[in-house]
Structure formats: structure tokens, C-alpha cells
Amino acid sequence: xxxxxxxxxxxxxxxxxxxxxxSLAPLTxxxxxxxxxxxxxxxxxxxxxxxxxxxxxxxxxPGLQRLWQPFGYFAFTVAxxxxxxxxxxxxxxxxxxxxxxxxxxxxxxxxxxxxxLGTGQECARRAHILGGVAPR
Numbered sequence: 001x002x003x004x005x006x007x008x009x010x011x012x013x014x015x016x017x018x019x020x021x022x023s024l025a026p027l028t029x030x031x032x033x034x035x036x037x038x039x040x041x042x043x044x045x046x047x048x049x050x051x052x053x054x055x056x057x058x059x060x061x062p063g064l065q066r067l068w069q070p071f072g073y074f075a076f077t078v079a080x081x082x083x084x085x086x087x088x089x090x091x092x093x094x095x096x097x098x099x100x101x102x103x104x105x106x107x108x109x110x111x112x113x114x115x116x117l118g119t120g121q122e123c124a125r126r127a128h129i130l131g132g133v134a135p136r
Contacts, residue, residue: 024088025097025100039089044085091103109132113132
């Protein structure tokens with residue numbers, strides 16, 4: 001491997017994440033004949049083997065020890081990811097991809113708006129509201 005500083009590595013990881021995230025809807029539409037739960041099991045299986053390959057390549061060790069979480073957190077994360085993707089794949093089988101994706105991708109906007117409203121330390125400023133209702 002070639003030496004890469006942490007900022008470059010983070011930028012590459014972010015770019016790959018955006019590429020994978022943006023390809024979810026088109027690839028789901030292309031796989032229209034596969035039932036949603038079978039598609040979910042297949043994609044999670046591929047992700048598991050990619051992650052397992054990464055662990056084998058990196059070699060585990062102290063870097064993976066920092067990722068260790070209690071079982072309750074792990075179970076909640078797996079259930080949340082499973083539920084989100086199961087509902088997303090099901091929505092894409094019953095609704096057109098642009099409309100289903102629009103509804104699914106409203107959550108980052110809602111997180112920003114509700115985080116500003118719900119903390120008690122901060123309040124929603126005019127910029128939060130204007131940014132939330134600005135036409136895209």
C-alpha cells in the first residue's frame with residue numbers, strides 16, 4: 001500500500017460512501033425481480049464478506065478492539081439497519097424510485113431540524129428553518 005495521510009484517507013472513504021449510497025436506489029430498481037427480503041439478505045451477505053475480507057487484510061488487532069461495543073448497541077444497530085433497508089427495498093418495489101428516495105432521504109434534514117429544536121441548549125435559528133425549506 002502507498003502511504004496516505006489521514007485526511008486523504010477520510011476523503012476517499014467519504015467519496016466511496018457517497019458513491020455506494022447514491023447507487024442504492026438505481027441498483028435496487030435494476031434488481032426489480034428479486035423479492036425485498038431476498039435482496040436484503042444478499043446485500044447484507046455481500047457486505048459481511050467484504051467486511052470479513054477487510055478484517056483479514058488488515059489483520060484485526062488493536063484497531064478492531066476500539067470498535068467493540070456492548071451487545072445491546074450491536075443488536076440495535078443491526079435491527080435498525082435491517083429495518084431501514086427492508087422498508088426501503090419494499091418501498092422501491094411499490095413506488096417509483098424518485099418518490100421513494102425523496103421520502104427516505106428526508107431523514108438528514110429532519111435530524112438537523114429536530115436536533116436544533118430538541119436539545120434545550122440550542123434553539124432553531126432562522127438559518128435552520130430557511131435551510132430546511134429552501135428549494136433544492
